[in-house]
Amino acid sequence: MSKKNSWRSNSMNLEAFDEIRYEKLHTARQEKHIREARKDPHQEKQFRCQNCGLLVSTDPELAGVQNRNHCPNCLWSKHVDLNKAGDRKATCQARMQPIGLTVKQNSKKYSASGASGELMLIHRCTACARISINRIAADDSAGQIYRLYRLSFDMEDRLRQRLVEQGIHLLQAADLTTIFSQLFGWQAILEEFQSQPHLLMQELDIQYLTPMG
Incomplete structure (x- = not known):
């Protein structure tokens, strides 16, 4: 083979090599893009609350939970799970x-x-x-949780019945000490109001339900 033909052959081989290399690189980039697109939402480090707009961290060290999908400020969530917590298979995606x-x-x-x-x-x-x-996450607002508890006293009967049918016990006035001890952990104060829980509720209502002037 002449030097000219040899150079031409080598040049064609290099071009073919470059084409194969480019194709592999392009395929690898496509696969990476697909993996990123399929990545579960709960693997993201933060999300924007669709109700109040707060930027919420999903870091387990801050939230104390692995699959955080509700806001610590307003407690609203997003319908992302279908069969179990963290599966992120729901197509609804509503608030x-x-x-x-x-x-x-x-x-x-x-x-x-x-x-x-x-x-x-x-x-x-x-x-x-x-x-x-x-x-409940570690950084959820205790005041908002208590407000939710009190507002649930006025839940409509139809919704109450639905919870009963699903085996869900809605915590009400008789469960105040359970709520208080888990939210605030002030055992000494809790014992002081043990015999008169209505006084404890009055104090909490003043602190968390009274509109600020």
């Missing part, structure tokens, strides 16, 4: 309104018996009306 509080039982039921488990938020989707139970 979820906090409607009350319950407690988690060891049997994973949300019933009235032994109302001393972990305090949980009850959410209802504003679009499809699905009910979900969510863990």
Whole structure:
């Protein structure tokens, strides 16, 4: 083979090599883009609350929960989970309104018996009306949680009945000490009001429900 033909052959081989290299690089970039697009939303470090606009951190060290999807300021959530917490398979994506509080039982039921488990938020989707139970995060506003608890006293009967049918015990006035101890942990003050819980509720109402002048 002449030097000219040899150079031409080598040049063609280099061009072919470059084409293969470019194709592999392009494919790798496409695959990376697809992986990024499929990445679960809960893996993001923050999200914007669709209700109050707060930028919310999902860092487990701050929230104390692994699958944070509600706002610590207004407690509103987003319908992102379908079958279990953290699966992020729901297509609804609508806002979820906090409607009350319950407690988690060891049997994973949300019933009235032994109302001393972990305090949980009850959410209802504003679009499809699905009910979900969510863990309270470490940085959630205690004042907002108490406000939610008190507002739930006026829940409509139809919604109350729906919670009962789903085995969810809505915490009410009789559960004040459970609410108070888990939110504030002031055991000494709690014991002081143990025999007169209505006085404790009055004090909390003044602090968290009275409009600021």
